[in-house]
Amino acid sequence: MNARPFPPLRAVAVAALVAGLAFGLACIAAAGLRAGTAAASHQLPPNAPAPAVSAAELAAQVDRGRALFTSSCSHCHGLDARGDEGPDLHGVQVSDRYIARVVRQGIRGEMPAFAKKHDAKDIAALIAFVRSLH
Amino acid sequence: MSASLWVDLHGAATHFPLALTICSLLCDVGGLLVGNREAARNLHGAGYWTIMLAAGGSAFAVASGLVMTRGEMLGAGSLRQHHVFVWPACTLLTGLATWRFLVGEIAPGPARVLYPLFAALAAALMIGAGYWGGEMMTAA
Numbered sequence: 001m002n003a004r005p006f007p008p009l010r011a012v013a014v015a016a017l018v019a020g021l022a023f024g025l026a027c028i029a030a031a032g033l034r035a036g037t038a039a040a041s042h043q044l045p046p047n048a049p050a051p052a053v054s055a056a057e058l059a060a061q062v063d064r065g066r067a068l069f070t071s072s073c074s075h076c077h078g079l080d081a082r083g084d085e086g087p088d089l090h091g092v093q094v095s096d097r098y099i100a101r102v103v104r105q106g107i108r109g110e111m112p113a114f115a116k117k118h119d120a121k122d123i124a125a126l127i128a129f130v131r132s133l134h
Numbered sequence: 135m136s137a138s139l140w141v142d143l144h145g146a147a148t149h150f151p152l153a154l155t156i157c158s159l160l161c162d163v164g165g166l167l168v169g170n171r172e173a174a175r176n177l178h179g180a181g182y183w184t185i186m187l188a189a190g191g192s193a194f195a196v197a198s199g200l201v202m203t204r205g206e207m208l209g210a211g212s213l214r215q216h217h218v219f220v221w222p223a224c225t226l227l228t229g230l231a232t233w234r235f236l237v238g239e240i241a242p243g244p245a246r247v248l249y250p251l252f253a254a255l256a257a258a259l260m261i262g263a264g265y266w267g268g269e270m271m272t273a274a
Contacts (some may be wrong), residue, residue: 008245011236019229023221026196026207033205076211083210085270109141109271 058128065129068122072114081133086111090133099127140202147195148267152260154188155227159253166246175240182239185253189231192224216266223259230256 053061070079076086083089092099100123106113118126158181165177199220203209208217230252234241241249 006236006238008233008237008242011233014236015229015233018232019225022193022228023225026200026221026224029197030200030205030207033200035205037204085211085213087206087210087213 061125061128062132065125065127065132068118068126069129072117073126076111081130089130092130096127096131099130100124140198144195144198144202145271147191147198148264150191151188151195151227152257152264154184154191155253155257155260158182158184158188159250159257162250162253165240166250178240182234185227185231185234189227192227196220196224212266212270216263216270219259219262219266223256223263226252226256226259 069077069081073086074081076084077089078084078086081089100120102111103118103123103126104113104115114123161177161181161184165174165181168174168177200206203213206213206217207221208214230249234249237245240246
């Protein structure tokens, strides 16, 4: 092995370059995965047309969603939904249908399923609350 | 492939680079300390190959982690802490393996002593990453 005479200092430069390239490659792969996930979530068939909701009804739904969030979600996502064990939910780039599916089914090893605890009305309120976050 | 399979693969894959980096470090330190030249050469040889395998294993661990988290580079909470250790650890490990590949099994001159210090730093960072990865599992 030591028959290969490579100056140690030059080897440091090459090693730093390779390590930097590897990290850059990971960043590019991550960006590609994020873009693919975002696109896939928006390619899901649209929800049934939502009934027209007045501003007052929407505010009530957001309040209800906030209460449900505090009891079921804030343990992991933080009381302000800025993230703790779970991610920050402000400005999420996924569809309502995707959020509903994650709440119902959970993510194995990351997030529990809430299908037994929250019905469609609860989930709609939770989505309204998440959409109200800025 | 289902998301749960990637969770299992990532969990399995991460232990190899951690164990191999520590093993490589111990072999190289042993090579420095042992008096017998033949034994020292063998220990450095083992340190060389284990760091190569650790770097290869870390690439798979990172790839499976990225797929599992759908490209999350930092995240929040324990995941963020995990990543704060993961990225420096894997970058340093890749650099160490590349350097070792270039200079050979036995590092020349003072690098023979400096190299294990950096390998120890990489192992410490990987232990930190493993700790926060474990915290995520127990919190779930």
